[in-house]
Amino acid sequence: MQIYLAPMEGVIDPHMRYLLDQLGGIDLCVTEFIRVSKTVLPNHVFLSACPELTPLAERSACGASKYGACSTTRVQLLGSDPELIALNAHKAAQLGAKAIDLNFGCPAKTVNRSFGGARLLDETTLLHKIVHTTRQRVPTATLVTAKIRLGYEDKDSYLRNAVAIAEAGADELVVHARSKADGYQPPAYWRYIKEIKQHIDIPVIANGEIWTVEDYIACRQQSGCDSVMLGRGILARPDLGLAIKAHQQGKYYEFLTWPKIAELTLMLLRLTKAFYPVKHMGNRIKQWLFYLQRTYPQASALFDGIKRSRDFYFIEQAIIHETLQP
Ligand SMILES: Cc1cc2nc3c(=O)[nH]c(=O)nc-3n(C[C@H](O)[C@H](O)[C@H](O)COP(=O)(O)O)c2cc1C
Structure with a gap:
């Protein structure tokens, strides 16, 4: 398989x-x-x-x-x-x-x-x-x-x-x-x-x-x-x-929680920073949040918070905030 x-x-x-x-x-x-x-x-x-x-x-x-x-x-x-x-x-x-x-x-x-x-x-x-x-x-x-x-x-x-x-x-x-x-x-x-x-x-x-x-x-x-x-x-x-x-394999699996997922989106933001002009900054993250919100309601809230921003540091801080959620 x-x-x-x-x-x-x-x-x-x-x-x-x-x-x-x-x-x-x-x-x-x-x-x-x-x-x-x-x-x-x-x-x-x-x-x-x-x-x-x-x-x-x-x-x-x-x-x-x-x-x-x-x-x-x-x-x-x-x-x-x-x-x-x-x-x-x-x-x-x-x-x-x-x-x-x-x-x-x-x-x-x-x-x-x-x-x-x-x-x-x-x-x-x-x-x-x-x-x-x-x-x-x-x-x-x-x-x-x-x-x-x-x-x-x-x-x-x-x-x-x-x-x-x-x-x-x-x-x-x-x-x-x-x-x-x-x-x-x-x-x-x-x-x-x-x-x-x-x-x-x-x-x-x-x-x-x-x-x-x-x-x-x-x-x-x-x-x-x-x-x-x-x-x-x-x-x-x-x-x-x-x-x-x-x-x-017949094993129990616990799905990743939202803070871990937010960490992944943070990694993507940082990985892609050098590859997109400022006017497209954060677009990939917003796009991914669109899919993630199907599983994680927090993704919609994060999307709403950053949807108008193209400022790397603003978006980064907003995501870091999510990674710190209990
Ligand atoms: C935005 C988007 C882009 C896609 N691009 C490709 C592509 O480049 N090549 C391809 O073979 N299929 C492409 N597909 C189809 C997917 O590979 C897949 O066959 C389709 O999404 C069905 O699988 P899913 O229901 O698991 O998403 C694309 C699908 C979407 C939604």
């Missing part, structure tokens, strides 16, 4: 990956998507999305954060040109990526309009070609994985796409158990994943709507998957991975 940290563009960036990985309970991470549209991208694009590729000592020279998460971070590519994706995948592999993940699930209008992400779920032949060409271009030791939704408008293409992806040589498949039209609205339709598992031999990882250990148990029962990918759920409950692992 493995716990994957979901890629979330603009939210789970290298700093957040680092923080959650340090906390524990995560086995594997995936970068935010890197969009491939016209060229083979320059090194710095890969290295800033995935600073984990750069040896620590060299990170600041390429503008990458010195904080990157686990060495098992996969580089995710998004696009629709098989040859171009394969060339970029090859480059990422040359830079040290151990695995390339292909995004066939992004619902964003701009992405779908240019024939990328979830839009490809209605184009099984193309999807097969992208995986196949990528598989052929990257070294055998480099894993090629894919992430799909159940369909575009309807939940109708998951079986043919999963089979095509497996036949094209993918090593693993993550299934976000909703259609593009479902967006991010509950529920997630985990039972469809069981059907996929009956048709392909590669590992299938279940994703979508796992907010609690109970959700994990239900997802496992309905999908037949051992491994899961956690997205918004782990942002709302940062030690959800640890709790799931404890459950697996």
Whole structure:
């Protein structure tokens, strides 16, 4: 059983990956998507999305954060040109990526309009070609994985796409158990994943709507998957991975209390200070509080207290105050 940290563009960036990985309970991470549209991208694009590729000592020279998460971070590519994706995948592999993940699930209008992400779920032949060409271009030791939704408008293409992806040589498949039209609205339709598992031999990882250990148990029962990918759920409950692992081992687990969570937000504020201009100061923290308030009511109060501030020291003091709460 493995716990994957979901890629979330603009939210789970290298700093957040680092923080959650340090906390524990995560086995594997995936970068935010890197969009491939016209060229083979320059090194710095890969290295800033995935600073984990750069040896620590060299990170600041390429503008990458010195904080990157686990060495098992996969580089995710998004696009629709098989040859171009394969060339970029090859480059990422040359830079040290151990695995390339292909995004066939992004619902964003701009992405779908240019024939990328979830839009490809209605184009099984193309999807097969992208995986196949990528598989052929990257070294055998480099894993090629894919992430799909159940369909575009309807939940109708998951079986043919999963089979095509497996036949094209993918090593693993993550299934976000909703259609593009479902967006991010509950529920997630985990039972469809069981059907996929009956048709392909590669590992299938279940994703979508796992907010609690109970959700994990239900997802496992309905999908037949051992491994899961956690997205918004782990942002709302940062030690959800640890709790799931404890459950697996039959151990009691006590969730982190608010002051400990506030300490994590303080770490994120300090980690990101040098990376954002003053006008965006604290934005990442405010964004995280949005997710945290689902579990911790104190997060809403903290958000209200800092929402208009861009002053690092003001925000820092407000968070420190929370870390001192009994
Ligand atoms: C803000 C946001 C950004 C996302 N960015 C990506 C991305 O870059 N690549 C990707 O494959 N999925 C992306 N996703 C989808 C998540 O990885 C995940 O599949 C989805 O949130 C469902 O899981 P959850 O219910 O556990 O959050 C994003 C989701 C959100 C909400």
